[in-house]
Amino acid sequence: MKRLELHISYKCPNSCSFCSEGDQLKKFKGAFVSKESVLNNLKRFARRGFNHLTLTGGEPTLHPDFFEIIRFASLLKYRTYVSSNGGLFSRQSFCSKVIPYLDEVSFSLHGDNARLHDSLTNNPGSFLKLRKAFANIKKRKGKLFVFVNIVATLRNLPYLKDTIEFAADSVSAKQVLISAVAPEGAGKDNFLSLAVPLREMSKHLSSLVDASCRKNMQIRFFGIPMCTLGNFCGFSNDAYWSPRTTVELWRNLGREFLKVTKSYKPVRNRIKVHKCLRCALRNICGGVFSEYVERFGAGEVIPFNHG
Incomplete structure (x- = not known):
């Protein structure tokens, strides 16, 4: 499968404390990539397979x-995945119109209740809309494969299991991604106050995997070194990650254009410290965020032995 990732909108009602696109949203505030550019890129990349x-x-x-x-992507035979906060999906009319043309949707969910979720999105009412979206999707999802992305922070860490169960019960999600705070945009600005220490994350792994299995959901972990996952390293998103081409707005020397980036491994803002060189999983694992090493050191990185 050849993956194309298009950033088409620089507008969002949420202002998540960990938003990795925060800088881009400020730079291109409220902008949309023109329909003509989007459709031309869809045709161009479809011709390339x-x-x-x-x-x-x-x-x-x-x-x-x-x-x-x-609709145009469907005509070109793309399998279409949308990453969303769920706001418009709270409208039944929107769901009826767009769901027939979608194959996969990933909803951003960061708590199992309004107090917690809204405190992280900084948008009162965002949880209520998401809950309505879940109800609408559950009624008519058909072939739609539903993902849920939960960014693990110090604030919601104790409630991750409850959030997984909520996702399974509310929208029948088939896969949950537990993401570490990525040190980009707001995520970098708030990294010290939000990032979960690796040793703390490791204490919750068993309960999270158990919860997802009981609910018949796949679980993946993003941005967490495989050595931290330990016996659960098979659930690392790194092991399932596939190359992709990203197209996004960019600005350089006063000129705005669509920048094309090819990514072959899940290594963005991640590094491998010296002791990673002797790890048996070094060719699969994307490493640890460089910001994490700068802030907390690499003492928690413990290589897997070859034996």
């Missing part, structure tokens, strides 16, 4: 031509 499309942002569903984009 790309067949999986990720639409992201910002909030991609806010793009004024979102429906035309996904």
Whole structure:
């Protein structure tokens, strides 16, 4: 599968404390990539054999031509994945219109209640809309494969298991991704106050995997070294990650353009410290975030032995 990731929107009602796109959203505040550019890129990459499309942002569903984009992607035989905060999916009319053209949706969910979720999105009412979205999706999802992405922070760490169970019960999600705080945008600004120490994360792994298995959900962990996952290293997203091409707005020397980036491994802002060189999983694991090593050191990184 050849993956194309298009950043089509730089507008979002949420202002998540860990938003990795925070700097981009400030730089291109409220901007949308033109429909013409999006459709031209869809055609261009389809001719090159790309067949999986990720639409992201910002909030991609806010793009004024979102429906035309996904309908055109369907005509080009893309498998279409949308990353969303769920806001527009809270409207039944929106769901009825777009779901037939979508294959996969990943919803951002960061708590099992409004107090917790809204405190991290900094958008009162965002949880209520997401809960309505879940109800709408559950009624009519059909072939739609539903993912849930939970960013693990010091604030929601004790409630991750409850959040997984909520996702399974509310929207029948098939896969949950537990993401470490990525040190980009707001995530970098708030890294020290939000990032979960690796040894703390390791204490919760068993209960999280158990909860997902009981609910018949796949679970993956992003941005967490495989050595931290230990016996659960098989659930690392690094082991399932596939190369992709990203197209996003960029600005350089006063000029705005669409930048194309090819990513072959899940190593963005991640490094391997010296002792990683003797790890049996060094060719699969993406390493540890460089910001984490700068802030907390590499003492928690313990290589897997070859034996």
